[in-house]
Every structure is written in C-alpha cells, then in structure tokens.
Amino acid sequence: MKTAIALRHLHFEDLGTLEPLLTARRYAVRYLDAPTDDLYAVDMAAADLLVVLGGPIGAFDDHIYPFLRDELAVVLQWLASGRPLLGICLGAQLIARALGASVASMDVKEIGFAPLTLTQKGEGSPLAALGQTPVLHWHGDHFGIPDGATRLAGTQTCANQAFSKGRNVLALQCHLEANPRQIERWLVGHAYELVQAGIDLRALRSQAQALQSRLPQAARAVFTAWLDEIEALRPWEAS
Template identity: 80%
Template sequence: MKTALAIRHLDFEDLGTLEQLLAERGYAVRYQDAPTDDLRTVDTAQADLLVVLGGPIGAFDEALYPFIEDELALIRQRLDSRRPLLGICLGAQLIARALGADVASMGVKEIGFAPLTLTPEGEASPLAALGQVPVLHWHGDRFDIPAGATRLAGTAICANQAFSIDGHVLALQCHLEADPRRIERWLVGHACELAQAGIDPRALRAEAHALQSDLPLAARAAFAAWLDGIETAPRRAAS
C-alpha cells in the first residue's frame, strides 16, 4: 500500500477533502503533529507522498516555536530526495524558505473565498482544473518564488499563490484542501484572528455554503491531476 505522511500544525487544518481522494487511490494516511511529535525521528523516505499542512504561525518564527527548525530540516531532506512533496499555506511557505526564498508578512490579511489567476504555466498545470471556482484563502504572510521553481498562480492581494518544481513539488498558498462543509471548525478555531481582521464569520459561512458542492469537485480534479503525474513518474531513490 502507498503511504501519505501529513505534517499537521492544528487538528482541524487537516487534509480535508484530499484525505478521501488519497484513500480512494490506495494511500494509507498518517499524521505527524509538528508541535508535539519529534520530527527528528521522522524518515521521509518511507512515505510515497509528504504533505506539509497549514497553521497560524510564521515560517520564520523558530525563535518562538523551535520545532520549525526540525520541520525545515525534514522538508530539506524530502526536497533532496526529489520525491513527491505538497505544501499548503504554512507548508508552502516552509518549502519556499527551505529553498532559500524570502517569506514575510504581507501587512494585510487575505481571508475569504476567491478564484486564482493562473499564469500561462498554471494554465498547463493541474490547477487548470479549478477554472474560476473560488478557493479558500487564509493567511497574512507570503513567499517569494524560489530559484528554479515555476510560478503558477496569484491573486490581487497576493501575487504568488502557487509554484511547482519539476512536477514532484507543488506549493499552494491557498487552502485548496479545505472542505467548505466543515468551515465551522475554522470559524471557531480562528475566531480571534477574524475579529482582529474585522471579518464577519457569517459572511465566510455564507460563502462556504454556496461553494459546498463546486469547490470539493474542483479541488478533487486538481489534486487528482497532480497525483496522476507523480504516480506515473519514475520512482526516485532517496539521496
């Protein structure tokens, strides 16, 4: 059986709709909780897919949250192996930082549902399956595109929303995995952030309800297209 290892920072920021797709495609899913598990003991070579999920801290906050150092080391190990790696929000920022790119505050929050604007390369990528379906954005930091990576998408607020490397790395600033049918966990878990940003949870709830059918289908199509690519690529030996 194939294995997918997900590095999680908050219980409710999990694999979302991606988890069912992975199960259907024969993956056994295992979580490692970055704040409490010893990431130094994790052997990324044992996983067919590594997913680094989101969270409300910064990719540059290791002075406050020392486990980030171990997480960056784990990501670098995976990058060196050139085996499939997916980063979402904080996970994408950590991948960018591990590759030497700058990660910093935007000075503004991007929270809510909005479609991505794809680059020409993005139009030829798995993200093309999204069309104009709005996806969930929930962040205040942004990453630069690492050297050697391909920029795939942006928004008016955040120019860099996605990048890829040779098909085996996909980094998403947006929360494509988030299930709009389970938005209430996000609204409660991030209640303080929403209040500080002046965002009414009732508006987000209404947006999520309107997308509860279209978004999971679009996300599934995009993730399935990416998985098709990594599953048909020659297996790379860990370095």
C-alpha cells in the same frame, strides 16, 4: 500500499478533501503533529508522499517555535530525495524558505473565498481544473518564488499563490484542501484572528455554504490531476 505523511499544526487544518482521494489510491495516511511529535522517530525514507499543512504561525518563527527547525530539516531532506511534496499555506511557505526564497508579512490579511488567476504555466498545470471556482484564502504572510521554480497563480491581494519545482513539488498558498462544509471549525479555531482582521463571519459562512459542492469537486479534479502526474514519475525522473 503506499504511505502519505501529513505534517499537521492544528487538528482542524487537516487533509480535508485530499484525504479520501489518497485513501482511494491505496495510500496509508499518517498524521504527525509537528509541534509535539518527534519527527526524527519516523522512518520518512519509507514514505511515498509528504504533505505539509497550514497553521497560524510564520515560516521564519523558529525563534518562537523551535519545532519549526526540525520541520524545516524534514522539508529539506524531502526536497533532496526527489519524492513528491505538497505544501499548503504555512507548508508552502516552509518549502519556499527551504528553497531560499523570502517569506514575509503582507501587512494585510487575505481571508475569504476568491478564484485564482493562473499564469500561462498555471494554465498547463493541474490547477487549470479549478477554472473560476473560488478557493479559501486564510493568511497574512506570502512567499517569493524560489529560483528554478515556476509561478503558477496569484490573486489581486497576493501575487504568488502557487508554484511548482520540477514535477514533484507543488506549493499552494491557498487552502485548496479545505472542505467548505467544515467552515465552522475554522471560524471557531481562528475566532480571535477573524475579530482582529474585521472579517464578517456571516459573509464567510455564506460563501462557504454556496461552495459546499462546487469547491470540493474542483479541488478533487486538481488533486487527482497532480496525483496522476506524480504517480507516473519514475524515481530518477522526479525532479
């Protein structure tokens, strides 16, 4: 059995629709809570996949949240290993930082459901399975595209929504994993941020309800295509 490690920052921002796909492919899924767990006590070398999940802090906030230094070290080690790595929101920003790219405030919040605009390279990537399906956006920071990485998608508000590095690293600013059926956990967990940003909760809830079947289906297609790609790699071909 293979092992997938998920670095988590908030309990309700979990693997979502990705988790049952991993289980079906015989991955043993292990969550580590990045703020509190000892990341050095885990044998990362024995794992096959690392997923770094989202959270409401910044990728350069290690002066406020020192645990980010250990998390960044794990990401750097993983990148050096050539093994498959998926970053979502904060996770994608940490990958960008580890690869030397900028991560900064957009001075605006992008919160809600909207489709991605794919680049030409994105059209040839697993993201093509999304079509025009809206995905969940929930962030106020954005990343630059690292040197040697491939920009895959953007939105009108945020030009860089996804990039890949080699064939084994995928970074997503959007929350493709988020199950719209679980939107109430997000509305409660991020209540203060939503008020501060002036977001209409009823409209957000209505968007989620309209996508509760369509979005998980599209997300499964994307993740299935990516997992097919990474599982076809031999170790020496990973990068």
